[in-house]
Amino acid sequence: MLHTEMTLDVKAARTVGSASFITTSGAYIGVVTAARIYESKSGAEMLDIDFETHEGERAHISMCIYDKSGKETFSRAILDSLMTVCRVRSLKAEQRRFKDRQGTEQVGYFFVDLMGKPLGMLIQAAPEEYDINGEIKTMIRLNLLTPFDARTRQNAAEILDQAEAKAVDAKLKNLKDKPLKKLAAQSSNGFESAPAPRNSYAAAPAQVPPAPPAGDFSPDDIPF
Structure with a gap:
């Protein structure tokens, strides 16, 4: 059917050309x-990742x-899994210019070999006050x-073991947003890693380490 009449959808119009941020688990x-x-x-070493679907x-x-x-x-293992998904055996940071949250131009170190490659991320949303x-x-x-x-849906372990992709979809079935974490005593500026209000996202907290892999795995066994 040809739509010869249209009515403005203001909500839809606002979504075009504006930034949209991930706010739900998936x-x-x-x-x-x-x-x-x-x-x-x-003095801690941090890795900041910007991701776009x-x-x-x-x-x-x-x-x-x-x-x-x-x-x-534990997040060092997350970096290793990212390297595996991107088929990268080693990383060397390169200096690049970027703009911080205040719009000021800075010089930082970037792992360029992790950037621009198609990949998937299983993300959990955790609202906090x-x-x-x-x-x-x-x-x-x-x-x-x-x-x-992104193509096979294999996680790092499945890539290394050349196994069938099962883990991601199994986790996804039961994945839910975390319950709202109510405000605890903290400074008026929030945590150091807290985001600017305009972005609605922040840093991931510490997680429970996974069980160690069975057996030895030499560099010669890496399938890429």
Whole structure:
């Protein structure tokens, strides 16, 4: 049927040309547009990932990969899984210019080999309350649970073992947003990793480490 009459949908009109951010748990396919490594004020090493889906939805995920004592965190394994999904055996950060949240141009270190490659991310949304200048606001903290191959849907373990893709869809069936985390005592500026209010996303918290793999796995066994 030919639609010869149209009525303005204001809500739909607002979505065109404006940024849309991931706010719900799910499996998303897209590319990493930025993967910046930096040292926090406390001395921890952080990895900031900007991700954009094929539909234009965006996410910002910040992970601590080494604590201030230099010890690896669970998120270091997340980085290894990202490397596996991107078929990258080693990373060397390159200096690039970027603009921070205030729009100021800075120079940072980026893992370019993780950027621009199609991949999937299983993401869990975790809403949290923050005190921003005396006003309580709810923001969405995004947890990267599992990177996976955009074409085969294999996670890192399945790629390395050349196994059938099952884990991502199995997790997705029971994946839900985390319950709202009510405001705890904190500074008026929120946590160091808290997002600016306009973005509605934040850093992923610490997670429980996975069980160690069975047997030894040499570099010669890596299938890429």
